[in-house]
Amino acid sequence: MDTSEKILRQAFAEKQSAVEAQGHAVRALKAAGAAKPEIDAAIESLNGLKLEKASIERQLQAAIGGGDGSLNRETFRQAVVNTLERRLFYIPSFKIYRGVAGLYDYGPPGCAVKSNVLAFWRQHFVLEENMLEVDCPCVTPEVVLKASGHVDKFTDLMVKDEKTGTCYRADHLLKDFCNEKLQKDLSISPEKAAELRHVLAVLDDLSSEQLGAKIKEYGITAPDTKNPLSDPYPFNLMFQTSIGPSGLSPGYMRPETAQGIFVNFKDLYYYNGNKLPFAAAQIGQAFRNEISPRQGLLRVREFTLAEIEHFVDPENKSHPKFSEVANLEFLMFPREEQMSGHSAKRIPLGEAVSRGIVNNETLGYFIGRVYLFLTRLGIDKDRLRFRQHLANEMAHYAADCWDAEIECSYGWIECVGIADRSAYDLRAHSEKSGVALVAQEKFLEPREVEKLVINPVKKELGLAFKGNQRMVVEALEAMNEKEALEMKATLESKEESPFYVCTLGKNVTIKKNMVTISKEIKKEHQRVFTPSVIEPSFGIGRIIFCLFEHSFYTRPSKAGDEQLNVFRFPPLVAPIKCTVFPLVQQQQYEEVAKVISQSLTTAGISHKIDITGTSIGKRYARTDELGVPFAITVDSASSVTIRERDSKDQVRVNVGEAALVVKEVTDGRQTWADVWSTFPHHSAGSAEADE
Amino acid sequence: MDTSEKILRQAFAEKQSAVEAQGHAVRALKAAGAAKPEIDAAIESLNGLKLEKASIERQLQAAIGGGDGSLNRETFRQAVVNTLERRLFYIPSFKIYRGVAGLYDYGPPGCAVKSNVLAFWRQHFVLEENMLEVDCPCVTPEVVLKASGHVDKFTDLMVKDEKTGTCYRADHLLKDFCNEKLQKDLSISPEKAAELRHVLAVLDDLSSEQLGAKIKEYGITAPDTKNPLSDPYPFNLMFQTSIGPSGLSPGYMRPETAQGIFVNFKDLYYYNGNKLPFAAAQIGQAFRNEISPRQGLLRVREFTLAEIEHFVDPENKSHPKFSEVANLEFLMFPREEQMSGHSAKRIPLGEAVSRGIVNNETLGYFIGRVYLFLTRLGIDKDRLRFRQHLANEMAHYAADCWDAEIECSYGWIECVGIADRSAYDLRAHSEKSGVALVAQEKFLEPREVEKLVINPVKKELGLAFKGNQRMVVEALEAMNEKEALEMKATLESKEESPFYVCTLGKNVTIKKNMVTISKEIKKEHQRVFTPSVIEPSFGIGRIIFCLFEHSFYTRPSKAGDEQLNVFRFPPLVAPIKCTVFPLVQQQQYEEVAKVISQSLTTAGISHKIDITGTSIGKRYARTDELGVPFAITVDSASSVTIRERDSKDQVRVNVGEAALVVKEVTDGRQTWADVWSTFPHHSAGSAEADE
Structure with a gap:
């Protein structure tokens, strides 16, 4: 709790007592039949105190951020989510059957964004780093997840409504209670506020008993019914099933893709010519049977993970390409800064490694590559930070761990975890399977x-x-x-x-x-x-949700009578790269549009042709809302205009060149600025007038 | 059973009787103390009969194909599978834990082939046809699969070893018994053979009781233990699980991706401007808890499906682009031909539709597009046929159904199903959910x-x-x-x-x-x-397995002392497009190789650089076995050779051009013939000598 909040809470409590005391005094005067001027003076004093209390209340609300800030975030999110659902970027799954919490479908534009993000991931990581990509099943036999520890430890603590049986995550209830109390109950003492803040800080470390005790102490009940709650007990988050018809082979839907790589280490090491380091990668579905999913796309029961397992000699974690990322500078939030209450700060990556803030070059290299990946997708670099895990967050075997956190309307969200997991996983599977998952280093001469x-x-x-x-x-x-x-x-x-x-x-x-x-x-x-493994693990759905929020903005329509939605996706990510519009419904224009459409298909540019008679302005607005970066408008048989989404600038290009120009900018070989400086500008004439 | 087989079986049975009778006669003569010349003559006659019987046996074996043919197929398959597993195209999942039947991992080259096949599928179907791609979860609540009929009917009949409890598919046991009997027991009568063939023909139609009766009648026991078997009973093939912590919401891992599209019909129809026809598509995992998986990649418990649901007005199933495929001509196997015992024949697609062999243009269009898809991947067009479902194979609601079957070492395998499912699925979900999944056609004027x-x-x-x-x-x-x-x-x-x-x-x-x-x-x-739906459904793993077999061949090494394996993948499919080899270990060559490697990365060409000192011939052979189409060999600082895998021809190209040349051929803008006619040929000099 920072100093000003503490002082304000103290002042608020004092003022509250003063108001109560003065109210008491007024009532006493009235009861005693005191003279009117005397009573009036006391009332005036009371009113003065109330005004002072209200002023302190406003300052306190501002200090704890429970006021307008969170309201704005909610409003903003609602605007984004409405647009996303209306345009089928994503929708709750099985909607006609009233849906299932924590399951979402990607509709056409969302599916295209996702497949663009994954294609870029493959290019940026697998292809550029020569990683060994594998594809393993989701159905996993128990023995594998027993070895990895998931069968015994992949649990959340749950409480049940003792009357209805509805289940809740115990830590969520306690967290909600503390946050609500801190933000809405201004009368709590600074000591109480400090206690609640402490509970929030250690929430992840509380044992089942401690959580249960706090829930009892605070009198927390079931949110919907106010019924009493059971004691917390662990619930395993894996979807369980049975493999084969006998019912004797328990299996689970994998909670992460990594285990499929670990169990194949021996073959992959051989495939790589028995040489270290090398990285394996996998993109695939993972499953977590969340107790009570919330926060939309951020906490779901099935999601796409993209994971890298980089195997390295524990005695040599240098990286030959580290120099390529050493000069990057971005927000980092080391453990020390968090403990001392500071905020994230910009540190050059090379310095972070040389000063030992980041444990080793390979970990640093991946942090840099993740930064480049996310920002090239369109994540705002000022709302992206790399936060180091505190000692209590890290698994006992981990050497170091950094999360790429992206700020969105829900706060700072972990989207990529980059962990040096030491030799833990390979050792666990070696022991359980009896197959040695090890590497050899042959000495040039024998050593004593x-x-x-x-x-x-x-x-x-x-x-x-x-x-x-x-x-x-x-x-x-x-x-x-x-x-x-x-x-x-x-x-x-x-x-x-x-x-x-x-x-x-x-x-x-x-x-x-x-x-x-x-x-x-x-x-x-x-x-x-046993090699160490450095694991960057990407929650693709979370990255995409944050990307949606960072890309969304509104601007007034030309007439100024409404706000139009725009997604400023870079071409790399945009679900459709280009639209083709005949300016008016006329056969000649439609034929030109079809010719251009065919060239775009041949060039592999996803696009949409719209020959409806809707006004060109409306058609632009509709596709701005899908984040389509370019629109080709056919207003003559020989040349067309190309419009850029964010600037709304237009150039004039020959029919035969149009597809090629769009391909050059969407493939990233040219920028819009290049196009703008090459072709004649089209002033906001007939085509734009309507917008 | 064809005539020659029938005659041969008859002749074999007669000769068998004759041998037995003559043997009896010989023994009788001996017992009666007949004269030696008489006995010798009888023995000579017996030996003559035995030779005749052996000759008939060979003919019969050839006629039923149970002899060398299937042996050759097995040997061929073993050679392919050995190469695939050794080079990590695919491997049994969780191998270090002794694996799980029916689950496979794709290792690096297999994973690359798969992702190339899927990328081409997206280009060929989704992009070129402007389909609406969606991405729905695998976890599916029971209500959805109840409506689709899977909860009640998605079963196989199973029998249990009554002592050990081991489970078998009832129809598989009966099928194996019949095939074994037909192929190995030459003494069965033509009538018995005809009966067994009849059982094989109607196998899919047998009820639980009929299957049980046949198993009893033939005295079939558990294959491993020879224990008696239980009566057949249905086993649901879906992996069951539970959604959420309460245990009250049963769910299943989807057995197909199609349902995710059907339940979204209303939104997708709206997204398409309330217009028909349109197609939605989905690529994703599907799950079937097979009773006893076999045939490697062909029958697995988890697999990737790519499905299209093309929604169309039942009163108008014409297709505007049908003319583009009408002239294609390939092997078709209509119902009539199957019933009358003929084989598949080449029919122009346009004719098949106009003669009503294929129910409608849209179905015909997709058959044509599937043909183009498969043959462009490298499937041999002479081992690909489109087989129409017989009346008893088709669901009662289906209007027509064709399977793209590919011949591999396991026989003709269904790899793509193309079905006109009429309005069945949308109606089922309309009824169950109460949400109308319908389309409207507005009349220009009201109609009576x-x-x-x-x-x-x-x-x-x-x-x-x-x-x-x-x-x-x-x-x-x-x-x-x-x-x-x-x-x-x-x-x-x-x-x-x-x-x-x-x-x-x-x-x-x-x-x-x-x-x-x-x-x-x-x-x-x-x-x-309610719109009709035409559904092309692709089993990606099956297509890939057949592609592996169709692409595999061997050729002698230069020294002639061994057979080398080659996969003749087209560049589109090849897991790695190009290798870069410095001819010998020399710093200058290695630097050139690195420069070329960087250009290839920039051009998005997956490649591998190999700077080991291994002989160039061995390095070529290693990559031929991965199906890499091109190799760039650095043997000078200014120019390099590019070698094509199948012809082993080489051209000489300047260092700066090498990446571009490879890009042009792998992207399909040029053929190797173009390259061969453009650049100077490199004779089998130093680089080739070693091969």
Whole structure:
């Protein structure tokens, strides 16, 4: 809570007490039958206090941002979403059956935007970086997701309405309660406000018990019915199913695409000539059975992920192409800045890596590539930041993790996660499958290496532990260097050592004759190791939603009587690149339009021809609303005009050249400025008059 | 069964009897102590008969194709599949966990082929035909698939090993039994063979009881254990799951993508300006929980479908672009030809439509477009046929249906279904959802229309049928014109009429006072109707597998000591368009290679650079096996050679031109013949010597 808010809350509480006290005083005077001037003076004083309270209230509301700001964001979002749904960019799935929460269809323009975004992703990442793209099934057997930890840990805490059985996410209810209290209840004390803010900050870390206790303490009830709620309990977010007819093979719809790559590591490493580093990539559907989906396209039950798994030697995370991105400078929000309450700031990427803010060059390289990818799509660079995970957000095995967050009407939204996951995933699948997922580095000449050698003496262990011998042997062999050296010291000093065997779940006593621990010099010809993996993971639907918001604007119609909607998509993203309009319904113009349409098809330019008699202005407005960047208007048999969406500028081009000019700008080989400086300008004459 | 086979089976059976009789005679002579010359003569005769029997056996085996032919097909398939799996075109999913039947991953080259096929599909169908592409979720609520009929009818009949519980498809077991018997048991009578062939022909029509009876009659047991089998029972092929946390909303993974389009008909029709015809399209995953998947990529549990739903006025199924495909001529296999035992024959498409073999122009147009699509991908036109469904194969509502079948080592495989599904799907969803999925045709002037009016007299019906009144009323109202006019006549002549009410499952008696049936003249301003839908549905994985087989060939290495594998993919399909090889490891060459690689990246040409010291011949062979059409070999600083995969011809091109030349041929703007006639030929000198 910043200082001004704290002071204002304090002042508001004091003023509130003063108002109450003065009100009490007025009533007392009246009851005591005091003189009218005396009563009037007291009332005047009361009114003065009320005015002061109201003034503080306004300042406080402004300080906590619960007022006009969020209202504007809601209004803006509603305008965007209305346009998107009306023009079928996306629609709730199965609408005629009243839909299913968290499932959306992309209609024609949305589907085109999505396929453009994915095609660019393939070009920008897979093709330019020579990644190995794979395509694995969504249906996944349990054993794979058991190894990855999803079966046991991919859960959210849920509470149930004790009477109706309706389910809610426990943390959402608590979060909503705290936010509502902070924004709407101005009478809470600064201490209470600080407490609520603290709850919000640690929300992700609360255990099931802690969440339950807070819900009880605050008296939170079911939002719709006000019924009491159950204690929180974990709900696994994977859609479960059964593979084959026997009912004996549980399976899940994958919650991410990454596991399909990890289990193929061995083959992919071989395909890459047994060389590191290399990256594999996958685009595909992922599924999360959200408890109560909300925020439209941002939290859905089925979505498209595009994931990269870049495998690298943990001892060498440099990247040969890092210099190509080192000079990029954009908003970064390192852990330190977040902890000390500062905001994101522009840092050159090279500096972030050299100063150790970003853990390594490869991670830095991908951060830079993600920045280029998002901004080229049309994401506003001032509303894009890379936020480092705090220690409590990161998985225990992760070396470093940055989220590309995009600001939209819902706040800052995680759209791409870029994590150095160390060797965790490959190790987990190695252990579970028994197949070694490792890489080798062959030495030019053999190296002498000091190695720890643990030799369990099986005869002695067998005598001591009988049937448990195997478990003890395995546990001894699995000790890391530190544990082994400690045991060695204990055995030498005390002849025996207590030793915890996790597969037995208890301590046993190891005697000196049961194991030899020593360091030996060995000659090694190669190093065998589990590669680290750096994983940029893209939520395509979230990126697209933010892109919609960043691209949307309105401008007055020519007559000034209404606001027209425009999406300023770059040609790369635009669902249709060009429209072809005969200015008026006339056979000659329509034939020219058809010829141009054929050239556009041949050139692979998606376009739409509109021969309705609607006014040209209306036709422009309709396609501006779809974000179509160029319109070719046929107003003669020999030449046509090409109009650019945002400037509304028009040039005049020969019929035969029109398709080519559009192709050059949509393919990015020319800019509109190039076109503008090459061709004669068409003044807002007949064609524009109508607009 | 063709005549020669019948005669041969007869002859074989007779010869078999003769051998047995003669053997018996020999034994009798020996037992009777006959003279040696007599016995020798009998033995000689026996051996003669055995030779004759062996000769007939060979002819019979050749006639039924169970001999070398299928062996060759198996060997060929094994060679293709070995190459595909070794080069990671595809691999069994989750291999390190011993895999899951019916699930496959596409590795890097397979994934690239798939994405090329899909990109071309989008260009050939969506873009060129201005289709409305949509993208709907895989998770589908039960109500949708209840309406479509999948919940009740999307089943296969299954039998269980009564001891182990292992499940099998009942029809597969019966089919395998019949085929095995026909191909391997030469002693069966021609009558028995005819019976088995009949069973194979009607296999798809057998009821659960009939299948069970045949399995019992033939004594078929579980293939692995020889245990007895259960009676057949239906198993629903959809993967079931549960949407949301309550467990109260059953859902399924969609078995096809089409339903997502049907439920959006209303919005899509509006998006298209309330005009027919229009087509919507969708590419996406579909899921079928096969009982026992086999045939590799052909029968899998998760696959990519590309589907088109072309909505059209049932009274006008002409197509404006039909003339563009009318002259195509390819293998068609109409119903009549199949019934009369003929084979597929080449028919011009225009003729097939004008003669009514193909039901309508729109269906014909799509058949033509599918032919062009498949052959441009590289499917051999002589191993592609369009087979019309027999009456018993077609859904009752379908107007006509043709499968594009491709011949591969498994036989003729359905890869694309092109069906005129009439108004079935839209009607089903209209009824279930209560939302009218209809189109309107506005008349220029109002039309007088004679309309059948059925007015049930509810009072009389209520008195007669009490609680069943509603069912009777609905059944009366649902009569078609023919039924209603028949009832009218019966009521007029006999005062009453028997009437079957399907919702009651019985006949009731309708009296004359219970309903009025009349024809009235009405003025209508528009016609409201449910559009017909013509659905081309593409199994992408099946097409790709057939493409792999049709593209594969082997040729001897230069030294002649081994057979090298080649995929003759057209550039459109090839996973990588070009490789770049420095002839020898030399810094100067490597730098040139990098410059060319950068130009190729800029031009969007997927390629691979290989700077290993491996011999150039080996490097060519490696990439021929991936189907890479062109190789640029750097053997000087100023010019390079470009080699074409199938001819192994090479031309010499300047360094700066190389990327452009490759782009022109891979984009299809030039052919290799053009390149060959433009640039100087490079004789098999240093670069080729090694090959």
